[in-house]
Amino acid sequence: FSNTATTDSRSNLTVRLSCDNGRNWPIRRTAEAGAAAYSTLTPLGSGIAGDDLVGMLWERANYRHITFSSFDLRWLGGVCAPVKVTPPASLPAGMTTDVTVRVVSQNDKELPAGSVALELPSGWRAPSVTVPALKRGQGATTRISVTVPATATPGTVPTTATYLVRGTQRSYGDGTLTVRTP
Known part of the structure; x- marks a missing residue:
């Protein structure tokens, strides 16, 4: 799941991971601390090292750019422990x-x-x-x-x-x- 984690502005784009079908979201990492807006995630399959890859399409810089980023799940640096x-x-x-x-x-x-x-x-x-x-x-x-x-x-x-x-x-x-x- 990805969204802007700041409640009073469209900033701090954060990727979150649930380990229990959405009851808890204990894993999170900021993808963009500055201005960001709508985002969507999609699975990309396995990368070279066999890790699951995720793609993210998102708005940045006050809607001036649409950006595509990809990352593996290790990038999140999380542990499934609510x-x-x-x-x-x-x-x-x-x-x-x-x-x-x-x-x-x-x-x-x-x-x-x-x-x-x-x-x-x-x-x-x-x-x-x-x-x-x-x-x-x-x-x-x-x-x-x-x-x-x-x-x-x-x-x-x-x-x-x-x-x-x-x-x-x-x-x-x-x-x-x-x-x-x-």
Whole structure:
């Protein structure tokens, strides 16, 4: 699947991959960070190395160009392991609160130990945490201690949890944190 991942403009063209028929989209990679618009994907068969190839036709540069790109699935750099962020009802400003992140392996082979981290606004703190090795269908629930600055404005804050395994393979899960005054 491909679309512009930015909600307030036509930019950040992103390719996503589901490992469970569209229930989750844990694998994603930006194809074009700048202006982009409509896109479509098509399978191209196997490449020289035997990898499955995908073609993408897309608009770029504020509709001035139609571009055709191709890539193999390794280019996505992903791992089939959906990530779910489950925050508490709210996080008080100036305090540290645990946010739950669950990773479930959908891979055919065992995944080695990895890590999960949260993308947060500047000034927030949250260490990455270790995720143990996972067999197919096995999941791990972790808790990440998130410190919200005392100066944080109450309201909602988007976050993305990134699961990293083998140093280069990633999967993602999005969530929303709610900040409140203590």
